[in-house]
Amino acid sequence: MQKPPQSVDFALKETSPNIGAGSFTGDKLSCTYDLVEQMQYLYARVVKAKDLPPKDITGSCDPYVEVKLGNYKGVTKHFEKKSNPEWNQVFAFSKG
Incomplete structure (x- = not known):
């Protein structure tokens, strides 16, 4: 004999789990970020260059x-005909 199918409740429910934010766990203070995987990044900022030499016979420099x-x-970014470019760009490289 087959069992009748169980009904599954897909109704919206309000929940408020205790995530331990601001509480002490052992000797450490926990926070909501404990549930988020921490990622480590290396940030490299390229600021500017000064007095770049000409690249070709026309004397232009496209750095x-x-x-x-x-x-x-x-x-x-690529600059056309600039020997003193300013990029001020930041690159983030993830550890992994």
Whole structure:
């Protein structure tokens, strides 16, 4: 004999779990961030370059910067005909 199918309740329910925010657990203070996986990043800021030499016979310089870390690569904006470019760009490389 087959069992009758069980009804599943998909109704919206309000919950308020105790996540221990601000409470002491042993000798450590817990917080809501305990439920979030922490990620570590290396930040590299490319600010500017000064007095870059001309690249070709016309005397122009079209600079950009490549930042490489392992298999990751970041590239700044490309400036045309600037020997004193200012990028002020930040690259974030995740640990992993």
